[in-house]
Amino acid sequence: MTPRADDDPAAGHARALLRDATRYSGARCLVLCLVSIAATGAGLLLPAALGRALDLVLAHAPATRWVLCCAGLVLLLGLLDAVQTVLTGTVDARTTAWLRRRLTGHVLGAGPRAADRFGSGDLVARLVGNAAEAGTTPAARAALVAALAGPVGGVVALGLIDWWLAAVFLAGAPVLALLLRAVSRDTSESASRYQRAQGRIAAALAEAVEGVRTVRAAGTEGRETARVLRPLPDLSSAGHRMWRVQGRAAARAVAVAPLLQLAVVAVAGVLLTRDRLSVGEVLAASRYAVLATGVGVLVGRLAGLARARAAARRLGEVETEPATAYGTRGLPDGPGRLELRGVTARRGGRTVLDGVDLDVPGGTTLAVVGRSGAGKSLLAALAGRLADPDAGEVLLDGVPLRELPHEDLRGAVGYAFARPALLGGTVGQAIGLGLPSPSPGLVREAARTALADDFVRRLPDGYDTPVADAPRSGGESQRLGLARAFAHGGRLLILDDALSSLDTVTERRITDALFGDGPGTTRLLVAHRGATAACADAVAWLDGGRVRAVGRHEELWRFPEYRAVFGDGAGLDVTDADDGAVFRDGADPHPTDTDDRAMLRDGADPHPTDTDDQAMLRDGADPHPTDTDDQAMLRDGANPHPTDTDSGGPRPVRTPGAGRAGRDVTA
Numbered sequence: 001m002t003p004r005a006d007d008d009p010a011a012g013h014a015r016a017l018l019r020d021a022t023r024y025s026g027a028r029c030l031v032l033c034l035v036s037i038a039a040t041g042a043g044l045l046l047p048a049a050l051g052r053a054l055d056l057v058l059a060h061a062p063a064t065r066w067v068l069c070c071a072g073l074v075l076l077l078g079l080l081d082a083v084q085t086v087l088t089g090t091v092d093a094r095t096t097a098w099l100r101r102r103l104t105g106h107v108l109g110a111g112p113r114a115a116d117r118f119g120s121g122d123l124v125a126r127l128v129g130n131a132a133e134a135g136t137t138p139a140a141r142a143a144l145v146a147a148l149a150g151p152v153g154g155v156v157a158l159g160l161i162d163w164w165l166a167a168v169f170l171a172g173a174p175v176l177a178l179l180l181r182a183v184s185r186d187t188s189e190s191a192s193r194y195q196r197a198q199g200r201i202a203a204a205l206a207e208a209v210e211g212v213r214t215v216r217a218a219g220t221e222g223r224e225t226a227r228v229l230r231p232l233p234d235l236s237s238a239g240h241r242m243w244r245v246q247g248r249a250a251a252r253a254v255a256v257a258p259l260l261q262l263a264v265v266a267v268a269g270v271l272l273t274r275d276r277l278s279v280g281e282v283l284a285a286s287r288y289a290v291l292a293t294g295v296g297v298l299v300g301r302l303a304g305l306a307r308a309r310a311a312a313r314r315l316g317e318v319e320t321e322p323a324t325a326y327g328t329r330g331l332p333d334g335p336g337r338l339e340l341r342g343v344t345a346r347r348g349g350r351t352v353l354d355g356v357d358l359d360v361p362g363g364t365t366l367a368v369v370g371r372s373g374a375g376k377s378l379l380a381a382l383a384g385r386l387a388d389p390d391a392g393e394v395l396l397d398g399v400p401l402r403e404l405p406h407e408d409l410r411g412a413v414g415y416a417f418a419r420p421a422l423l424g425g426t427v428g429q430a431i432g433l434g435l436p437s438p439s440p441g442l443v444r445e446a447a448r449t450a451l452a453d454d455f456v457r458r459l460p461d462g463y464d465t466p467v468a469d470a471p472r473s474g475g476e477s478q479r480l481g482l483a484r485a486f487a488h489g490g491r492l493l494i495l496d497d498a499l500s501s502l503d504t505v506t507e508r509r510i511t512d513a514l515f516g517d518g519p520g521t522t523r524l525l526v527a528h529r530g531a532t533a534a535c536a537d538a539v540a541w542l543d544g545g546r547v548r549a550v551g552r553h554e555e556l557w558r559f560p561e562y563r564a565v566f567g568d569g570a571g572l573d574v575t576d577a578d579d580g581a582v583f584r585d586g587a588d589p590h591p592t593d594t595d596d597r598a599m600l601r602d603g604a605d606p607h608p609t610d611t612d613d614q615a616m617l618r619d620g621a622d623p624h625p626t627d628t629d630d631q632a633m634l635r636d637g638a639n640p641h642p643t644d645t646d647s648g649g650p651r652p653v654r655t656p657g658a659g660r661a662g663r664d665v666t667a
């Protein structure tokens with residue numbers, strides 16, 4: 001059973017959508033309705049005129065006026081039909097365009113939630129296919145009024161000729177009414193099923209196209225095709241059911257309508273023999289009986305409306321995902337201090353981040369590290385309000401992000417991602433995306449900083465090359481994404497694994513430029529590599545949904561579990577940490593080692609000796625790097641001789657220009 005709109009938010013949204021869409025095409029809909037009614041009126045006048053002309057011809061009276069009247073009505077009907085066709089087409093197109101605009105804006109306004117919930121393929125199916133079906137609603141409703149006016153007018157005309165004729169017709173009318181109701185209900189159900197199956201196919205197809213390389217590599221093209229088309233039987237059965245419903249209705253209508261017409265004509269014949277009707281009136285009555293039983297037209301219209309309603313409901317479902325609301329509180333001048341207070345976020349039924357507190361002073365860099373799935377990307381998304389936390393608050397310069405207007409928020413926060421989407425006509429436009437008027441100079445400068453300028457200039461039309469014609473590797477894409485983030489500016493820059501596809505030398509050069517540009521930008525950096533984390537002023541170590549510790553990379557490095565985050569053999573070794581790491585919730589990163597715990601309390605290094613070196617060697621780091629080691633380190637993007645004093649022993653390897661010691665980032 002179709003749920004009532006009150007119980008079903010999607011149906012409520014669908015009704016509101018259709019109401020607004022109809023209002024948008026209001027004037028045209030009204031004209032269409034009037035034209036349709038005029039056509040129906042002309043259709044209703046024609047039998048009367050024909051009957052009158054016939055009576056006059058039979059009586060050998062002058063009938064030219066009435067014959068001309070009949071010809072005029074036929075011409076008018078043709079003209080109105082043409083206008084109706086054109087108007088229906090334009091109203092459908094306008095309404096569809098309006099629905100697509102509104103839904104596209106809504107989907108993008110809702111952010112990643114909508115794509116997560118529906119899947120990109122299904123969303124595309126809704127915004128393309130279902131919007132086109134739902135877009136026929138206003139015109140179909142207008143036409144339905146006229147389609148209803150035909151039978152109603154036919155019955156009235158029968159009553160005007162003789163009330164017996166109307167009475168005979170009305171006696172059989174309830175059967176027709178039941179028939180129409182069943183058509184509308186059954187078509188609605190099967191149309192919903194049909195459209196759902198279409199959506200599932202579209203979603204699976206989008207996944208398969210996205211992962212076409214994986215499919216090819218696995219050699220599973222056949223299996224994938226079968227998976228994409230798995231809903232086909234359901235689609236087919238829903239489609240067949242739809243046609244069966246309409247076919248059955250049409251068959252019943254074919255059975256019931258002629259019987260009714262026959263009854264009307266028979267009664268008209270009887271009335272003719274009693275001289276209550278003329279021959280012309282019998283002719284008119286037979287035509288009106290056909291009009292009054294015009295169920296075929298109604299069945300088609302009702303089925304179309306039912307499909308449109310089912311499609312509108314699928315659009316309504318998309319609208320149930322609320323668009324992000326923005327505040328009106330302006331962002332004051334400030335250094336870009338970022339605070340997370342008790343931030344909790346749930347995904348897929350589990351709490352991924354649980355009461356996270358962080359404080360990143362303006363102009364500093366915080367690296368976020370943690371095992372895969374620890375919630376780093378989620379935290380990065382919350383920090384710039386790509387998503388809202390389920391509890392807690394994120395503040396920029398003391399203002400909760402929720403209270404900021406859209407412009408202030410997006411102007412203040414720049415993002416770069418691991419797999420950036422390059423949107424915009426040309427490469428230059430993709431870099432300047434989101435800026436009110438990006439100058440070519442700014443775009444180039446940003447590209448130079450991101451080390452993208454060289455390869456962009458090698459493209460056929462340089463910065464004017466269409467994005468689609470700019471073949472690029474994963475690393476080149478990332479550099480364009482970084483260029484976009486650099487061009488954006490803003491007081492907070494969030495890099496979500498945005499350096500992961502870069503070779504280590506390029507990464508190093510970019511981080512040099514990034515961290516060397518002085519204060520003014522606060523940076524949050526999701527890092528997988530130790531060398532990247534080492535560039536930051538502080539590292540927040542996420543584990544089990546919480547911040548396990550905050551400290552400098554070299555301070556945290558002593559803890560095997562921290563080192564394990566980067567995998568064996570990753571990067572840096574530390575023997576002189578000052579235990580500045582701040583552990584959260586009393587969590588000890590090295591809980592099994594009681595000595596370490598004691599030493600941490602006393603501020604001493606738990607592994608200051610050769611044993612320590614062994615541990616480091618176990619973890620893949622060489623405490624006494626030689627020239628050969630230097631080469632290896634350079635390969636890894638780390639500088640083996642960052643300062644003269646550092647070069648003599650197992651010191652933290654730090655990237656020059658980075659990690660301004662002395663600034664703290666606290667939890």
Ligand SMILES: Nc1ncnc2c1ncn2[C@@H]1O[C@H](COP(=O)(O)OP(=O)(O)OP(=O)(O)O)[C@@H](O)[C@H]1O
Nearest residue numbers: 116347348352370371372373374375376377378379
């Ligand atoms: N939309 C979602 N629905 C369900 N679960 C989600 C969703 N988004 C994220 N998650 C889950 O939240 C957890 C954290 O994801 P996130 O991408 O933040 O991890 P991460 O630390 O960045 O991982 P990685 O280092 O592998 O990129 C993961 O277990 C992920 O499966």
